[in-house]
Amino acid sequence: MSDTKFVGTPRKVTTHVNQNEGLIFEKSSPGKKAYRLAELDVPAIDAKKLLGPALRTDLGVMPELSEIEIIRHFTRLSTWNYAIDLGMYPLGSCTMKYNGRVNEAVARLEGIAEAHPYQPESLSQGCLQIMKTLEEALLEITGMDAITLQPAAGAHGEFTGILMVRAYHESKGNARKKIIVPDSAHGTNPATAAVVGYEVANLKSNAQGMVDLEELERMVDEDTAALMLTNPSTIGVFESDIHKIADILHAKGALLYMDGANMNALVGKTRPGDFGVDVMHLNLHKTFSTPHGGGGPGSGPVAVKKILEPFLPKPTVETKPDGSLTLQFDRPQSVGRVRMFYGNFGMFVRALAYILANGPDGLRQTTEDAVLNANYIRAKLLDTFELPFKRPSLHEVVFSDKLQAKNGVKTGDMGKRLIDYGFHAYTVSFPLVVSGAMMIEPTESESREELDLLIDALKQIAQEAAENPELVKTAPHTTRLQRLDETTAARKPILRWKAPVAKEPVQPDTAAKEW
Numbered sequence: 001m002s003d004t005k006f007v008g009t010p011r012k013v014t015t016h017v018n019q020n021e022g023l024i025f026e027k028s029s030p031g032k033k034a035y036r037l038a039e040l041d042v043p044a045i046d047a048k049k050l051l052g053p054a055l056r057t058d059l060g061v062m063p064e065l066s067e068i069e070i071i072r073h074f075t076r077l078s079t080w081n082y083a084i085d086l087g088m089y090p091l092g093s094c095t096m097k098y099n100g101r102v103n104e105a106v107a108r109l110e111g112i113a114e115a116h117p118y119q120p121e122s123l124s125q126g127c128l129q130i131m132k133t134l135e136e137a138l139l140e141i142t143g144m145d146a147i148t149l150q151p152a153a154g155a156h157g158e159f160t161g162i163l164m165v166r167a168y169h170e171s172k173g174n175a176r177k178k179i180i181v182p183d184s185a186h187g188t189n190p191a192t193a194a195v196v197g198y199e200v201a202n203l204k205s206n207a208q209g210m211v212d213l214e215e216l217e218r219m220v221d222e223d224t225a226a227l228m229l230t231n232p233s234t235i236g237v238f239e240s241d242i243h244k245i246a247d248i249l250h251a252k253g254a255l256l257y258m259d260g261a262n263m264n265a266l267v268g269k270t271r272p273g274d275f276g277v278d279v280m281h282l283n284l285h286k287t288f289s290t291p292h293g294g295g296g297p298g299s300g301p302v303a304v305k306k307i308l309e310p311f312l313p314k315p316t317v318e319t320k321p322d323g324s325l326t327l328q329f330d331r332p333q334s335v336g337r338v339r340m341f342y343g344n345f346g347m348f349v350r351a352l353a354y355i356l357a358n359g360p361d362g363l364r365q366t367t368e369d370a371v372l373n374a375n376y377i378r379a380k381l382l383d384t385f386e387l388p389f390k391r392p393s394l395h396e397v398v399f400s401d402k403l404q405a406k407n408g409v410k411t412g413d414m415g416k417r418l419i420d421y422g423f424h425a426y427t428v429s430f431p432l433v434v435s436g437a438m439m440i441e442p443t444e445s446e447s448r449e450e451l452d453l454l455i456d457a458l459k460q461i462a463q464e465a466a467e468n469p470e471l472v473k474t475a476p477h478t479t480r481l482q483r484l485d486e487t488t489a490a491r492k493p494i495l496r497w498k499a500p501v502a503k504e505p506v507q508p509d510t511a512a513k514e515w
């Protein structure tokens with residue numbers, strides 16, 4: 001490795017303080033406290049008497065620190081994170097867009113934040129109205145007939161949707177055997193089909209990365225339950241023959257499932273319900289700007305055509321003759337409940353706030369900006385990276401590492417190198433139909449200035465790959481930790497703090513285990 005950390009000069013980042021930070025247990029010293037209580041001015045209660053054997057006396061090993069130590073500990077940890085509030089997150093197929101602060105303001109309103117799922121219906125009319133209004137907005141956006149908000153993620157929505165497909169076919173006397181999944185699909189699609197008990201039939205894409213209609217026609221038969229299709233596809237291209245795809249399936253009684261995770265390219269422009277889709281999921285944590293990643297709650301509503309409505313999970317939100325709203329549990333053909341209570345309600349609030357804050361024209365503008373941004377990146381990097389599919393992009397663009405791989409530099413190396421330039425990596429090695437894929441989705445959130453910084457960084461990385469490949473292959477260099485051993489991290493994760501060899505005997509049940 002050369003002693004300079006960059007071949008050119010990065011415009012976005014300078015080296016910054018990146019403090020080392022031990023575990024909170026390692027910082028602990030006995031007797032330290034982060035609080036001081038006033039002297040007791042009421043009679044003390046004997047907790048042992050009150051709680052009896054339920055009183056826990058042994059708290060195990062707890063960290064003991066002062067207030068400022070705690071604050072510094074967590075603040076320092078937070079500086080190790082990359083976040084959408086720090087800069088662009090170009091992960092393709094993920095729609096890592098900015099989450100408007102208005103969403104958070106609305107979600108924190110007392111009547112909403114403190115609502116309880118067991119509150120009587122008469123006191124929950126506001127919350128039910130939020131659900132109903134969101135349902136109506138999503139139905140308008142998708143052009144579908146009925147919807148459930150229950151599923152907690154995209155993959156969970158797929159599972160719910162395919163359960164409904166199975167229930168539909170069963171109601172006609174035969175669940176059918178297989179689900180067709182194109183080779184460009186997100187990994188969750190074949191996984192979903194298999195979990196619901198279907199065989200997965202792999203459909204090869206044609207040279208343009210699209211569904212091969214002739215091949216599809218050959219594959220669809222009376223044993224086909226559905227095709228699961230992402231549109232626009234994971235290479236960011238719209239399946240322009242989607243009508244014909246729907247017709248081929250419907251002719252054999254099979255259904256068209258659309259993975260709607262890429263709706264950021266379609267909202268306000270075209271509606272799946274109008275181009276033949278029977279069932280689809282949405283990712284509120286992608287398209288509708290609710291927080292994404294970090295293990296936070298997601299939301300994957302499933303919208304269906306009329307024929308699938310009887311199978312929706314229960315309860316559904318219905319309007320009573322007096323105009324008030326109620327939860328309807330009496331749904332004999334329902335696939336049942338897929339989530340406790342009604343789904344991730346806090347996400348419904350945020351998504352509805354986003355939809356209403358934008359309005360129809362704002363949502364359409366969002367789509368146009370997302371597509372414009374992806375095409376801008378595509379046009380600017382066309383001469384730097386190989387572009388396997390030449391058609392204009394929708395919301396994301398896929399390059400490959402073919403030119404750089406000649407010098408031994410792979411997509412993963414360049415993704416890690418991007419960290420040195422102040423960006424999160426793009427999506428590495430996906431979709432699988434493109435070898436060495438570099439998949440970039442800027443979203444509408446980014447300004448031209450931020451896009452130019454990314455383009456600039458990627459051009460510099462390409463130059464480094466040509467002039468000093470080792471620099472890229474050993475990246476990142478400016479982070480607190482450098483390249484990690486990913487295999488060991490995946491195979492032998494250490495998830496539990498282990499006390500250093502104890503000075504006193506440790507109780508057998510609190511003795512540290514590996515993980």
Ligand SMILES: *Cc1c(COP(=O)(O)O)cnc(C)c1O
Nearest residue numbers: 093153154155186188230259261
């Ligand atoms: C993100 C994504 C999913 C899965 O959604 P999760 O919420 O992560 O479960 C499925 N399909 C596509 C195309 C996606 O981009």
